[in-house]
Amino acid sequence: CTRGSRQRKDGGLYHLGRTLGRGHFAVVKLARHVNTGQLVAVKMIDKTKLDVMVEKVIQRLVQHPNVVHLYEVVNTPTTLYLIMELAEGGDLYDYILRHEGGVAEDTAKRHFAQIVRAVAYCHQLHVVHRDLKPENVVFFPQQGVVKLTDFGFSNLFKPGTMLATSCGSLAYSAPEILLGEEYDAPAVGEKWISFSLFKNLGVLKTV
Template sequence: MYIVIDKIRLDEVSRAHLFQEVRCMKLVQHPNVVRLYEVIDTQTKLYLILELADGGDMYDYIMKHEKGLDESAAKRYFRQIVHAISFCHRLHVVHRDLKPENVVFFEKLGMVKLTDFGFSNKFCPGQKLETSCGSLAYSAPEILLGDSYDAPAVALYPRYNL
């Protein structure tokens, strides 16, 4: 899959966010993260060549299956998502937009992968982030209140022991 971004239409802040996303995606190479294969940067366009998911996203799956997933499959997929997030955090990368739309199925491989690092950022352990971002409906209370927040703690809120 490829994404073409017209850099001419981006202001400086948007351009900085875009290159932050690319830096984070290049850094996070994990079996449960959609792989960024290539970045082609021209004067006017940025081309991102990404791994192609063959099964849609988690949100679509939820909407199509009223009865949901059987428990063993749900556990397997949830474990994969948490492994991806944990790996990101070990590299001091926080995704900041975890939601069903950003988890995609690779049906032939029997797995899910995390995608869309558009709000991702690097963090320093022990230092709080200030930026309010992500999807409102999925935001942690700290972000909604405009408080500074510990990036890994907010990303895994509430915490689950797998």
């Protein structure tokens, strides 16, 4: 996906637009399929700075109604392009800013339940996300759902085996990760983060 367009392996073509987000190793841009007009999000990952094979494999593995769908992957020597469905409603971080006084408990419960289902499904596949935060929960108003995105820090785990890699976002890290200890990712890290994601940010008025 160059400044203008990018040829797909199947003959399709995307035209890149404005930047939707930017991280240490990746840029996410709005793109439009030239033939169909479909809007998508294209995550452009710098392969020279990050090993992206795990994210590529996991993103293809995880297929769930509450996980952002990966349409295809375009691989070049220096950049990996992940072409994904576009979240028209923005992310949970902006949603929180728009609802500083909190939202109705039923609404918060519905959003929370959808993310829990996505995380539980990942764990069934022995996939741990390791970066649950408001910016990685996105809204699809037309579908009436929220979805989990950005598997850049995700990994496969073996049940009963502890992980030691310290990763993710500091503000949402479990105590074990902050202390540099080994941790059971699905039992400790994800549960701690998914709970603090909603409670500590004040999404639930009554908690």
